[in-house]
Amino acid sequence: MKNTDDLRRMREMYEAQAVPDGLSEAVESAIGDASVKRTRRAIVHLRRASAIAAAAVATFVLLLNTNPAFAAAMADTPVIGGICRVVTFAKYDRTEKFDHLRVRIPEIADTGDDALENRVNLEIRYQIENELKAARVRAEEYYEAFIATGGKPEEFVPMEIFVDYEIKTLTEETVSFVIYKEESLAAVYGQVFCYNVDLDTGRYLTLRDVLGDSYKQRVLDAIDRRIASDSELAMYVFDSEVDIPSLIDEDRMFYLKDDGKTAVVIFDKYEIAAGAAGRPEFEITIDE
Amino acid sequence: MTEELCDFIRENRESFYRLAYSYLKNRDDALDAVHDAIVTAIEKSATLRSAGAMRTWFYRILVNTCLMKLRRLGRETLCRWDIPDATADVTDAETLDLMRAVAALEPKYRTVIVLRFFEDMSLREIAEVTGARLSTVKTRLYRALELLQIEL
Numbered sequence: 071m072k073n074t075d076d077l078r079r080m081r082e083m084y085e086a087q088a089v090p091d092g093l094s095e096a097v098e099s100a101i102g103d104a105s106v107k108r109t110r111r112a113i114v115h116l117r118r119a120s121a122i123a124a125a126a127v128a129t130f131v132l133l134l135n136t137n138p139a140f141a142a143a144m145a146d147t148p149v150i151g152g153i154c155r156v157v158t159f160a161k162y163d164r165t166e167k168f169d170h171l172r173v174r175i176p177e178i179a180d181t182g183d184d185a186l187e188n189r190v191n192l193e194i195r196y197q198i199e200n201e202l203k204a205a206r207v208r209a210e211e212y213y214e215a216f217i218a219t220g221g222k223p224e225e226f227v228p229m230e231i232f233v234d235y236e237i238k239t240l241t242e243e244t245v246s247f248v249i250y251k252e253e254s255l256a257a258v259y260g261q262v263f264c265y266n267v268d269l270d271t272g273r274y275l276t277l278r279d280v281l282g283d284s285y286k287q288r289v290l291d292a293i294d295r296r297i298a299s300d301s302e303l304a305m306y307v308f309d310s311e312v313d314i315p316s317l318i319d320e321d322r323m324f325y326l327k328d329d330g331k332t333a334v335v336i337f338d339k340y341e342i343a344a345g346a347a348g349r350p351e352f353e354i355t356i357d358e
Numbered sequence: 359m360t361e362e363l364c365d366f367i368r369e370n371r372e373s374f375y376r377l378a379y380s381y382l383k384n385r386d387d388a389l390d391a392v393h394d395a396i397v398t399a400i401e402k403s404a405t406l407r408s409a410g411a412m413r414t415w416f417y418r419i420l421v422n423t424c425l426m427k428l429r430r431l432g433r434e435t436l437c438r439w440d441i442p443d444a445t446a447d448v449t450d451a452e453t454l455d456l457m458r459a460v461a462a463l464e465p466k467y468r469t470v471i472v473l474r475f476f477e478d479m480s481l482r483e484i485a486e487v488t489g490a491r492l493s494t495v496k497t498r499l500y501r502a503l504e505l506l507q508i509e510l
Contacts, residue, residue: 071508072509076453084380085376085476089371093389100392100400101364165430
């Protein structure tokens with residue numbers, strides 16, 4: 071058995087380790103770099119230090135919430151109408167072994183309805199957390215495949231995982247925003263989430279709510295109009311292979327723009343058209 | 359605060375380097391880690407509550423930087439610990455073996471040993487540095503001592 075004497079000798083040995091000549095230089099250059107960066111930095115990147123320490127980052131989205139420093143990330147808060155706000159709940163830019171995460175997660179605030187906020191915000195976090203988890207598993211699998219096929223670890227480029235949001239409409243009655251998730255591995259993993267909340271009732275709006283009972287026909291008409299006028303899109307649309315009417319139900323993704331005067335229906339990439347068409351969007355004026 | 363922080367960094371740079379080396383066991387990686395930790399610390403100096411908290415706060419950043427680097431390098435299992443240029447009178451084979459045993463510990467155990475016995479931190483400070491609870495730090499310390507077959 072060893073004892074405190076051994077510890078003391080270990081400590082002596084530890085302290086006797088020579089430090090390299092380059093240390094002072096490294097320290098001074100770091101101090102210099104930091105000062106330059108501080109003045110140059112326009113965007114606040116926040117990384118939660120202890121989340122990095124905890125190697126298991128599976129639940130990191132929720133962990134992020136506990137850091138008061140995130141108050142600083144609330145800096146970009148578009149205020150419109152002074153009623154509801156959509157703010158950045160968490161924002162980080164972080165490179166790990168398999169992936170590079172650039173994430174901005176929104177939340178709604180100041181609606182005056184705590185239950186509504188909690189419900190919507192938790193759902194957003196849950197959804198993004200699941201997406202990120204799946205994406206990170208793919209990144210790791212991709213890394214393993216890369217190595218298994220003779221790739222060198224130092225040549226591996228971490229997979230980009232990107233989450234961001236856009237506010238589309240914010241009025242006293244309605245908030246509409248879209249969350250985008252993209253992965254550099256393949257565009258097919260791109261994902262969109264639309265949130266349209268009626269701030270009076272606290273309900274999510276459906277296409278039927280905004281376009282009336284004839285919503286299906288109105289969306290189909292809009293698609294037809296676009297195809298007739300946009301020859302490029304017409305070329306890519308799978309109009310004979312896909313039963314487009316069956317894809318338009320009440321829960322079809324859409325957002326509201328022009329202060330809620332226009333509904334924009336979105337289809338995922340490859341859903342109704344070739345990938346080259348991107349993520350097709352069709353606008354329908356609400357008050358016809 | 360930044361001025362004070364820079365003074366603190368300059369004064370303790372050798373400790374930082376040794377701590378980084380205990381994780382990364384490579385001169386260049388350790389220098390890199392010290393550099394990155396300093397940049398992060400100065401950038402985030404606004405989040406530092408008081409000068410009194412500076413030491414544990416900085417070590418926390420440094421430890422996290424090292425762990426992140428270790429993961430990125432995928433070198434967690436490497437267990438050599440060469441003691442470069444250590445003066446001969448403190449380099450006896452038995453102690454060197456023990457140092458290597460420390461180096462071979464899982465990072466969470468190694469951190470506790472290094473901070474407690476080489477950096478003279480209290481268990482409470484170690485808890486702050488590692489973001490773990492005090493009871494967890496205690497458990498890790500006892501477990502690490504057990505693994506190293508050290509009796510206090």
